[in-house]
Amino acid sequence: MSRHFPALIIVIPLISAFFIFAAGGLKKTYCFYIAAAALAISLFSSIGLLLQVLQNKVVVYHFGGWAPPWGIAYRIDYLNGIVLVAVAAISFLNLVATKKSVEKDFTEKIGLFYTLYVLFVTGILGIVVTGDAFNLYVLLEIASLTGYALIGMGTEHAPLASLNYVFMGTIGASFYLLGIGYLYLATGSLNMLDIASILPNIFQSNVVLLAFVICLTGLFIKMALFPMHAWLPNAYTYSPSPAISLIAPLTTKVMVYVMIRFLLTVFTPSFSYGSMAVSTSFVWLAVIAIVVGSILALSQKSLKRMLSYIVIAEIGYMVGGVWLGNRAGLTGAILHIINDAAMTLCVFLVAGNILYRLSGDSFDNLKGLFRKMPFSMGAFVVGALSIIGVPPTGGFFSKWYLISGGIAAGHYGFVIALLFSSLVNVVLFFRIFEIAYFEPSDCPHISDRMDEEGKIFNDAPLGMLVPLMIVAVGLIVLGIFTDTIVTKVIQFAIPGEIS
């Protein structure tokens, strides 16, 4: 069976979606368990794949038994092997962690919610694992469509925000599709490796250049890099918490992965980093993204909105690291895809727990939270420290690689931007700690109960806390095992020609 892991990762969640949908009509309680089983299987097989990759470098799977470039092939190497595990693990943990709040928010539509959930995960996993440029587009659309729907069911202005997301997302995806069209026009192929083998002969062609530019534009829109970030904050703020703690960690990071895949595999590094001016200007774009994201985050008054601006800044980290074009920078970017996904999951899960207990997540509601939800806030502290970049959390080490990449490339604007955003994060999070710690909670909430010391204790239920704790511990574990991850996996993911 292990031969079929690449298929199972995607197909099991897909098929389970039908069963979940059916179960939603018959017996709602089954939905969660089917979804959990499916995602557990794909997590298991993704780990299996990573082990296979560690053994024999690359795993290839031909769908329909047709060899590429005629058929569609999945190709797992070091780069997407590790990202795959991260994605699968995060989607599984989040599923378990949000069970209660899904039951609370979508009593009527649990079946539909979980169907969309697994379909979204299917799409994201597919994007990571596929080796075919067009197949990536289809999977991208699955992930996007389900994402729109999940966000659209949120609070307040969610439908409008989601509709704007639809517009921006569609433009992004269409640009990507157009870029693929130009690549096809130039090479006559859709398989990534095949394209890569043909391109070097026609690098100077302006069709290839156009394809490159258009693909990147599409990806930038999808990953909400600074000038194209407008859709993100509203969409993330109003979306239902169990959905956003899935979407926020995965969508943008996976888009960064796709960008790395295109720069390194499809357009080989010699082309991608061919012109110094281009890559430098992209790094500057990232710098602007970091600075603007951090500054805008300062001016926010509610937790989720603040976090979503931090996400925008974090995108800047990764894009900058990628475009530095040296080994340290790329290592940092790939490492940060994993760490940032984990820590975003952590903080958004806490936001979910808070919203599960409290009426809202504006800063006034956070008063006295350390008393009320000590465990959630404890996890929040870990996530915050990781985002600030304090050792030994994972965030520190990815930031370490990014900064040393910046120094190695002599790009001090990027270095300063990173330090600046860490300082801003200190301010952001300690402001929240102050509020949650010192302000007496003036708004006692329903179902607040006293513990034996007469304090109000009202943390989220155990089912939500345990996965959160796992994530929080995982952040530190990621930090401790940074060197293992880098030396065993990531350094092989970066082609040798990059020094």
Add this chain to the structure above:
Amino acid sequence: MVDLLTIIISKYNYWGYIVLMMVGLYAMIVKKNLVKKIIGMSIFQTAIIFFYVSIGMKKNATIPIISHGHDGGERAVHAVDFINPLPHVLMLTAIVVSVATLGVALALAIKVYRQYNSLEEDVIDSLIKEK
């Protein structure tokens, strides 16, 4: 001047889809009515479909259907006689995707209308401002 003209003539498919695409973008950016934006979105996607299909075109070639079953395959099949099937396949997918997007977008538009009793962006914005 003439050769520029010939370029435009010989590559009119590109210009066609670019014009169509710009129309779509214009609608999505300028129009204030959400449904008009949605229409613009589908025009935008259609432009790309048009582009792909135009790639598949081959001069003096016929549709990619071989005129006899596999029992009587005596006449050899030459690639030049049939137009390129791949773009059509891809675009079947793309069409479906755009239909799906359209459906979701309309559903969201209905939700928006339910919430604000309007599809005009500026009206909705003013409503949001009031709160």
Add this chain to the structure above:
Amino acid sequence: MAFPGWGDPLSPASTHVSPYYIENTIEDTSVPNIVTAVLADYRGYDTMFETAVIFSAGIACLFLLRRMKRKKTDFRHYRHMATGITLRIEQGGKIHPTAKEFERIDGLWVPHDLIIRTTGRFIIPFIQIFALYVIAHGHYSPGGGFQGGVILGASFILFAISNDLRSALNRMGERLTAFFYTAGVSLYAGTGALCILLGANFLDYSALATILLVDPVTARSYGILIVEIGVGIAVMAVMVILYYNLVSAGKFDEGL
């Protein structure tokens, strides 16, 4: 290398990959319609996901719009056709839809137009026959699952327009539709999974030869037919459910 001109037969697009399809389809799959072959076999995996896209679009619309509970405040009018007396029923109650002598009157109610109804009644069967033909004959002529499915869906939508949504729902209810599009997509994915169970790669129809008792090539052509049927059903059902949702804003009881 600049942009290839219009219909240039030597452009890389038409010289690198596509010739293989054109020249080997018959030998590989014995399907004359190359587009169908590529769609459902060479790149069948894409097609499965585009069916999944349609599926998720249907689910998304249900998720966004479907109103499970109705507001207690709203009321309905029913007209007793024989006497012309109009009843007003409060608190969201309703007369059982099978009660033929009553008809619902709401904001969108129009007196029925005999011509439209009869024309619809005449046309719809032909449309459906044609749709089935398009699905089944996708191997030999332009057509296939999507086209046929869309036409089939259109026939139901035409029925719903020419009569009204209620009677359409009586013919083809929500659960039935849901069953259809789930069944359609799972037929596709299931075929693929079956191939794994038979020891081949996912969606490698030639493995079906062992259970269809034919040679691998014919098995591929059968496999293509099966998935095309699955696609057809799924697309039809999703079209219908999308229509139901959008026209009734998720309430599934009134509409055009």
Add this chain to the structure above:
Amino acid sequence: METIVSIKPFLAVIVSILAVPLIVSTRRANFREGWTFLAAFAKFSIIASMTPLILDGVEIEYTIAQVLPSVAIKLRVDSFGMLFALVSSFLWIATSAYSVGYMRGLKEHSQTRYFSFFALSLSATIGVAFSANLLTLYLFYEMLSFATYPLVTHHQDMEGRSSGRKYILFIVGSSIGLVLPAMLFIYHMTGTLEFANQGFIAGIVSPKLIWILVLLFVFGFAKAAIMPFHSWLPAAMVAPTPVSALLHAVAVVKVGVFCILRVLTGVFGTQLLFSFQMDTILLYLASFTIITASLVALSQDSLKSRLAYSTIGQLSYIILGAALLSPKGMIGGMIHIAMHAFGKITLFFCAGAIFVATGTKNISQMAGIGKRMPVTLGCFFIGALSVIGIPPGGGFISKWYLLLGTLEASQMVMLFVLLSSSLLNAAYFLPIVYKAFFCTPEESLFENKINEAPPWCLVPLTITAICSIYLFFYPEPFLSLAKMASVGIFSRP
């Protein structure tokens, strides 16, 4: 210099972290404090058990985790680190005892949090003392910053919050903004961060860059409170007195100077600094801080803030001692860590005891208090002597070595600075004692009957006072540790 691998250093670091869950989980106050004492004694005994080895010139190593290529989270115990670890772990015991008295005496709230974060910050301190490379140092430095934040803001009132804000802004801001980039530069240039006796960047880094790096580090470790990065320290005095005592006379500030000394000797190396005349700028920074702080201290009426400014001055003694780049000066600086710790903690304890007993914070209201609290004020006098550097105060030894160092390095200006600052110290300490004891009855604000602070407060401060006298006669093992360290630092390769 042989090296053995042992888990002992790690245990010494981890033991108080392990105590935290116990402290949190136990509800009864007695048990809670019991755990604290247990951890404190365990920590001290582990560290003490390693001392003989260190004195034999052995180094103990333990690698926790390999996190970056060629950089691990790694502990190494050498003589200097051992000196610092001994001081702080011993004084933790005294402070725990004192905390019990103080917190109970004032019926402070949320003592669980207080004791657990106290234990946490002690772990961080020992971690800094034992860290074998810059990354580990940074890790524990940050850990200390965050662990002490709840202690500084313990009172949770507006004042506590604002000073907490200031504290975090200065400490974390400087460490992220200055130390982190400096560290990364060094890593980028040399590819390693391991401390070496002679430093490891000689000849690799350009002179101009070395200037920048030194300044980045000296100001970046803002816990050392070199002006103008000092103003968090007086602000942080809002914390409960035991916190001020341990953290702002021993742990936090001494961690700051310890880090600076470590980096100057272990990263740059004395020869390198000397060859670039790095000493002058450091000396002038230090002496400026010394003089200014002492002058400011004169004008302070609140006892604790006067102590705070005196601390700022005394810290720069240590920097100065190191910056002399002479063996004797280095020794002086190192043992001043110990001597000043004992002296200053005594003073803080006294201030706290006075507050517990009488509720007065200001010096102007302490006239004649000696009549009421003779023991406390007696100890205060001893502590003052030690800090000023008059026999039989232990501070004399360190100051003696510092003066020798100035002569050795022939820095007459610095000699003058030291002497004058000693006069200033005398000027801001002795009047307190004088007024406390020798004042006419009508000046006296206190009735003439003995009424001391509770014994939990009194015993620890007498012990520390006795220690600081004891250290004058037997400055062991600190002196020999410091000597070994400076031998290692100045040994020509």
